[in-house]
Amino acid sequence: MTRVWDVPVHDSTRVRDVRVAAEEAADHTGLGRDRRAVxxxxxxxxxxxxxxxxxxxxxLIDTVDADLAEPGTGRGPALQIAAIDHGPGIADLTTALRDGFSTTASLGAGLGTCRRVADHFEVHTVPGRGTVALARVHAARRDRPGHRLPDTSAPVRAGGINIPLAAAAYSGDAWACVRSGDRITLLLADGLGHGPAAAKASGAAVDQLHRCAHLPPAELLGVLHTALRDTRGAAVAVARLDLATRHLDFAGIGNIGARLRSGDTWRPLLSHPGIVGAHRPARLPQCRLPWTADSLLVLHSDGLPSRWAPPPVEPLTSWDPAVTASVIVRDSSSAARPVRDDTTVAVLTPTPQDHRS
Known part of the structure; x- marks a missing residue:
């Protein structure tokens, strides 16, 4: 089941709560003492x-596993920490990212040190719209003696953000991205309702994906329908990218939104009515679309408004996919208009050439 630590930070007393949540999440992810401290x-x-x-x-703190490198060369699960605000933005990001530039009442490390000690660190800020800062910490760093991992990267990247309703411990949504040979499958499941029972349903969908990632979307949904019969059921969307032929296949059942961007055009991908595990359409067509160097796929649960607006024209494919997902959630909500359900956004995008090893 998807465990998420969602900590609101509106005064200095909550900083300690965030640290405690990070330590609990690190234990949950299986990080050692050193990485837990990081x-x-x-x-x-x-x-x-x-x-x-x-x-x-x-x-928001949770465990993510979307390493799409060749099998056996990846880094495995990581602890993801995302900080999201609707504030004025950081006026001088270059200075804020300087190692040793300390934030008020902090440990004296600053964002620059965060960038140095985390395995991945990225900040996106826009004046008047707010800031997203995202870090990931793996169980072992590349540069630790005896723990060096292969320096490889995949031609595409996947990432997401998951926000449970009312800061619940478990989210009824779950997403995952799995590679099987030259095929990469992104799945998003929204368990019926909320809480642990909904999380059990969406978690069962993710577990089944890891066993059947070789199947095309429509066929995989048929397998999921059987696997989820003992659960509440879920809305599920599946997109599979074939790296060899450069096309994307998509199929979905239930209220999962999907949009594919190519160039400056966003195209909606339609799911069919039903509930995986309870009510499956008699016929489930699968659509196929081209995947280009500037394509970007967004899947989202119904906690996100159906008419959300894509971020302004910016180099979206250069952002970490989880940053893109966080910006979409942030810009679709506010303190006065919070999310109204478990809300998850998952993104698949090409890996920029300068990010490849």
Whole structure:
């Protein structure tokens, strides 16, 4: 089941709560003592940064596993820490990212040190719209003696953000991205209702994906229908990218939104009515579309408004996919208009050439 630590940060007393959440999440992910300390440090700095630059916001911590490198060469699950605010933005990001530039009442590390100690760190800020800071911490760093991992990258990247309704411990949504040979499958499941029972349904869909990632979307949904019969059921969308032929196949059942961008055009991908595990359409067509160097796929659960607007024309494919997902969620909600359901956005995008090893 998808465990998410969602901590609102609106005063300095919540900074400690963020650190404690990061330590609990690190234990849940299986990080060792050293990496647990790094996660706690990064989370503390991001929470303090929310107060200094954003006037408050939220920190989301969970475990992600979307390493799409060749089998046997990846890094495995990581702890993901995302800090999101609707504040004025960081006026001088270059200075804020300088190693040793300390945020008020922090541990004296600053965002620059976060960038250095985390395995991945990225900040996106726009004046008047707010800031997204995202870090990931793996169980072992590449540069630790005896723990060096292969330096490889995949031609595409996947990432997402998951926000449980009312800061619940478990989200009824779940997403995953799995590679099988030259095929990469992105799945998003929204368990019926909320809480642990909904999380059980969406988690069962993710578990089945790991066993059947070789199947095309429509066929995989048929397998999922059987696998989810003992659960509440779920809305599920599946997209499979064939790296060899450069095409994307899509199929979905239930209220999962999907949009594919090519160039400056966004195209909706339609799911069919039903509930996987309960009511499956008699016929489930599968659509096929070309995948280009500037394509970007967004899947989202119905906690996101159906008429969400894509971010302004910016180099979206250069952002980490989880940053793109966070920006979409942030710009579709506000303190006065919070998310109204478990809300998950998952993104698949080409890996920029300068990010490949």
């Amino acid at each position: 996660a706690a440090l990064v989370a503390t700095e991001l929470a303090t940064n929310l107060l200094k630059h954003g006037g408050g916001g939220q920190v």
